[in-house]
Amino acid sequence: MIASTQAQALFPVPSQARLSVDAETTIPTRHGTFRFIVFRYGERSTKEHVALVAGSVQAEGALVRVHSECMTSEVFGSLKCDCAEQLDRALRTMGEGGHGVLLYLRQEGRGIGLANKIRAYALQAAGADTVDANRALDLPDDARRYDAAAAMLAHLGIQSVRLMTNNPAKVEGLRALGVDVRERIPHVVPSHPLSHAYLAAKRARMHHILPLERQTVRRS
Ligand SMILES: [Zn+2]
Secondary structure (H helix, E strand, O other): OHHHHHHHHHOOHHHHOOEEEEEEEEEEEOOEEEEEEEEEEOOOOOOEEEEEEEOOOOOOOEEEEEEEOOHHHHOOOOOOOOHHHHHHHHHHHHHHHOOEEEEEEOOOOOOOOHHHHHHHHHHHHOOOOHHHHHHHOOOOOOOOOOHHHHHHHHHOOOOEEEEEOOOHHHHHHHHHOOOEEEEEEOOOOOEOHHHHHHHHHHHHHOOOOOOOOOOEOOOO
16 A cells, blocks of 8 residues: 555656646647647646647557647747657657657747747857857756646556657656656657757757757758
């Protein structure tokens, strides 16, 4: 009994209590049809997180992408990062494979918010890399949190995941919240020349696991 209580304390049962499902439907996308579930995490939060679910949820070894929003690339086609390609690749993989769960977390700019992200971009235009720009603004390198994601996974009945990511900190962050990450699946997408410097900084300074040379793609 004690072991079971401790296990429950490790898994985010308390945080799951802060999670609510606000709305749900299915949406046809160019990658297939997904269940689209809107969550709210925390009583005072105005953030609406989303789970997109392809097929039936696999409790063990579920294919999962935990993706943080990036308005600049995903909405406006910014070439400064590869978030839009990563989102597309994940949904395409899940749509074609017929299963998978994408959690879309509302934490723009690695969690610092849109205005700070744009301030950091202005410093990057003057020569700073992504890490130094954040530090010059007295902001963390990465302010993202994954407690909402852990609670969403628990809500969906997912016991263990195969996580699509290049970011070891994300794996560790989720594991620290009790998520059983069985496997890390590399999530490398073709990059654009304008994002090379950003990705090089992520590799060198944030320990992302990325190949040195990547196929480039032109986005029009
Ligand atoms: Zn981005």
